[in-house]
Amino acid sequence: MRVSSRETVISPKSFGVFHLAEIVRFRELFYIFSWRDIKVRYKQTFLGIFWVIFQPLVTTIIFTVFFGNFAKIPSGDLPYPLFVLTGLVFWNYFSNSVSHAANSMIENESIIKKVYFPKIILPLSSLLTGFIDFLINLFILFIFAVVTGHSPNLRIIYLLPFSILVTIFSSSGIGLFLASVNVKYRDVRYILPFFIQILLFITPVIYPLSILSPSHKIYMAFNPMSGAVEASRGIFSGTTPDFFLLTVSAVSSLLILIAGFVYFSKTEKFFADIV
Amino acid sequence: MKPIIEINKLSKKYKYGVSQPYYSLRDSLTNWITDPVKVLAGNKKTDMGQFWALKDIDLNVKEGEIVGIIGRNGAGKTTLLKVLSRITPPTEGKAVLRGRVASLLEVGTGFHPELTGRENIFLNGAILGMSRVEVRKKFDDIVDFAEIERFLDTPVKRYSSGMHMRLAFAVAAHLEAEILLIDEVLSVGDTAFQQKSLGKMENISQSGRTILFVSHNLGMVKKLCLKGIIIKDGRSSKLTAIDELINTYQQSRQTSSASIRLNRYNLEFINFRVNGISVKDEPEVFPESQMEITAEYKGSGNKSYDLCLSFALRKKEDYTLMYYSHNHLENVRHMTEKKGSISLRFHLPHVSPGKYTLETQIWLDGNLVTDGFEMGDLTVVSAPAFASHKSFANFPAHLLIPSLWRIRK
Numbered sequence: 001m002r003v004s005s006r007e008t009v010i011s012p013k014s015f016g017v018f019h020l021a022e023i024v025r026f027r028e029l030f031y032i033f034s035w036r037d038i039k040v041r042y043k044q045t046f047l048g049i050f051w052v053i054f055q056p057l058v059t060t061i062i063f064t065v066f067f068g069n070f071a072k073i074p075s076g077d078l079p080y081p082l083f084v085l086t087g088l089v090f091w092n093y094f095s096n097s098v099s100h101a102a103n104s105m106i107e108n109e110s111i112i113k114k115v116y117f118p119k120i121i122l123p124l125s126s127l128l129t130g131f132i133d134f135l136i137n138l139f140i141l142f143i144f145a146v147v148t149g150h151s152p153n154l155r156i157i158y159l160l161p162f163s164i165l166v167t168i169f170s171s172s173g174i175g176l177f178l179a180s181v182n183v184k185y186r187d188v189r190y191i192l193p194f195f196i197q198i199l200l201f202i203t204p205v206i207y208p209l210s211i212l213s214p215s216h217k218i219y220m221a222f223n224p225m226s227g228a229v230e231a232s233r234g235i236f237s238g239t240t241p242d243f244f245l246l247t248v249s250a251v252s253s254l255l256i257l258i259a260g261f262v263y264f265s266k267t268e269k270f271f272a273d274i275v
Numbered sequence: 276m277k278p279i280i281e282i283n284k285l286s287k288k289y290k291y292g293v294s295q296p297y298y299s300l301r302d303s304l305t306n307w308i309t310d311p312v313k314v315l316a317g318n319k320k321t322d323m324g325q326f327w328a329l330k331d332i333d334l335n336v337k338e339g340e341i342v343g344i345i346g347r348n349g350a351g352k353t354t355l356l357k358v359l360s361r362i363t364p365p366t367e368g369k370a371v372l373r374g375r376v377a378s379l380l381e382v383g384t385g386f387h388p389e390l391t392g393r394e395n396i397f398l399n400g401a402i403l404g405m406s407r408v409e410v411r412k413k414f415d416d417i418v419d420f421a422e423i424e425r426f427l428d429t430p431v432k433r434y435s436s437g438m439h440m441r442l443a444f445a446v447a448a449h450l451e452a453e454i455l456l457i458d459e460v461l462s463v464g465d466t467a468f469q470q471k472s473l474g475k476m477e478n479i480s481q482s483g484r485t486i487l488f489v490s491h492n493l494g495m496v497k498k499l500c501l502k503g504i505i506i507k508d509g510r511s512s513k514l515t516a517i518d519e520l521i522n523t524y525q526q527s528r529q530t531s532s533a534s535i536r537l538n539r540y541n542l543e544f545i546n547f548r549v550n551g552i553s554v555k556d557e558p559e560v561f562p563e564s565q566m567e568i569t570a571e572y573k574g575s576g577n578k579s580y581d582l583c584l585s586f587a588l589r590k591k592e593d594y595t596l597m598y599y600s601h602n603h604l605e606n607v608r609h610m611t612e613k614k615g616s617i618s619l620r621f622h623l624p625h626v627s628p629g630k631y632t633l634e635t636q637i638w639l640d641g642n643l644v645t646d647g648f649e650m651g652d653l654t655v656v657s658a659p660a661f662a663s664h665k666s667f668a669n670f671p672a673h674l675l676i677p678s679l680w681r682i683r684k
Binding site for chain 1: 285289357358359360361362363364365366367368369370371372373374375376378380381384385387389390394397398401402403404406407430
């Protein structure tokens with residue numbers, strides 16, 4: 001018999017303390033949950049993986065017809081379809097991550113009640129699942145941009161990582177917070193679609209930030225997704241995004257991440273009792 | 276050497292209100308509006324019922340010991356395993372586990388119906404704490420044990436419940452851990468597989484691993500464990516040799532009357548009779564005769580439930596299950612009324628004489644409300660069994676089947 005040096009102490013205080021080592025130890029579970037979600041999602045569907053690109057493409061077409069052609073919303077030096085698709089790729093990653101993370105605890109209730117593992121793995125793995133879709137969409141976006149004659153410029157080096165990180169930070173923060181609240185209050189289920197819809201309107205996805213007066217822009221930037229979407233357009237557009245606004249969004253996304261994380265860690269220990 | 280499991284005054288308190296499946300934001304808002312003082316005063320919900328699911332549990336287990344944990348439903352056995360598995364935190368006290376812990380509170384946790392058997396082995400393994408390398412190493416053993424080679428690439432949703440169970444147990448049985456916490460998992464599946472699982476468990480125990488084993492099945496506890504504890508109302512007895520423990524446990528159960536009160540359902544099973552005689556009076560029955568078991572109940576509420584009731588006969592000396600049936604098996608449906616009874620009639624074959632325990636399980640609207648409740652004992656009297664007039668008393672088999680010997684020259 002192999003003698004293990006591992007010692008587990010269980011006391012009221014040993015719970016709710018964040019151990020990075022624990023997450024590292026359970027890292028395989030992190031992949032396996034994502035892998036499971038990816039595997040399961042398109043089983044028994046006719047279009048399969050095509051669904052990943054279906055949603056942003058159809059939305060782009062509809063938005064282009066209504067907001068681009070009829071409402072004539074300005075889109076700077078980019079054609080409206082490219083303008084809106086860029087925003088949608090990031091926006092969809094954000095909204096899918098938030099809603100999957102928010103429901104992750106409830107969907108895995110039976111596991112939470114019967115097995116121990118750091119529960120933060122569940123919402124985080126749904127972020128990883130969404131990331132795969134996001135990469136596919138990003139690939140489509142670049143093809144579309146090149147085809148329409150708007151190859152990415154050099155600013156991609158910092159603007160792309162910036163947009164991705166801000167999106168990940170803010171969706172993790174909000175996702176963790178909602179996942180935890182959802183365990184106790186199932187109201188989240190009803191609020192969530194509404195919340196995401198409202199957020200879409202206050203994020204410059206279908207319109208450019210430039211249609212707002214400078215004094216209003218600053219309020220918009222508190223919504224970190226404003227910064228992410230604006231920055232992502234700078235990859236194809238000739239105009240440099242406003243760095244002050246990007247900084248505000250970046251700080252805001254970090255604060256959201258920390259708040260979500262702290263709230264989740266504090267409430268995590270009671271999940272198995274109340275879910 | 277330090278004990279591998281050291282539990283010191285471990286306690287867990289639950290509030291009645293919190294055990295609700297979920298409640299809405301509105302309730303919390305109402306609390307704020309109607310009684311902001313109380314909410315601000317720090318959530319002292321004094322009006323809320325509290326109870327200790329576990330209270331001052333002390334237990335030291337040495338490496339390689341297999342400890343049985345027995346007790347009635349709701350006594351706190353599962354809660355103890357949940358606290359030790361770190362699923363739920365204790366309220367007071369401390370426990371130290373020296374070694375890798377694997378807990379098995381339910382077989383097949385996290386199985387996904389859409390995934391294939393192969394994929395589920397990896398998924399379930401990972402959830403139970405096995406690494407991919409470990410699962411790969413044990414993969415063939417798991418598949419062999421579960422006997423599902425041909426269906427490895429079929430989605431689990433197309434498995435029979437037996438196959439599902441076998442696969443789930445097979446993964447769990449191959450867990451590498453110094454400490455195993457096991458809850459009731461062996462009590463499912465067909466008898467052949469149960470025997471196989473029990474054999475596997477004995478193997479595990481011989482390899483020097485420490486096991487805490489919760490079960491209702493005293494026969495299995497007796498077979499697997501040398502020592503054990505009884506948990507009653509959240510408190511635990513001292514660690515005792517298993518035979519003595521089971522005797523104490525049965526004596527404590529014998530004082531209970533042959534009635535079951537289900538307060539939550541406003542239903543009471545007032546008496547169980549065997550051939551008209553209450554089990555309280557230890558009825559006697561003859562082998563090779565008609566036997567009738569009746570459960571009488573009365574209800575005080577207006578609600579009617581779909582009743583499913585099982586009767587089981589267990590040989591008292593070694594807990595062998597001799598007979599089992601429930602009314603849904605025979606497609607007999609019964610909705611409870613204000614007062615009624617349900618009875619079962621069968622031909623008792625020539626079983627070995629001695630004391631038998633009569634057990635029942637009750638489901639109301641499909642929910643198991645009492646599991647393995649012992650209603651009382653009955654005696655099967657000794658009857659002439661062989662042409663040689665030898666008695667059945669020391670006969671090795673449980674069932675005597677009329678047989679004919681022939682000699683040819």
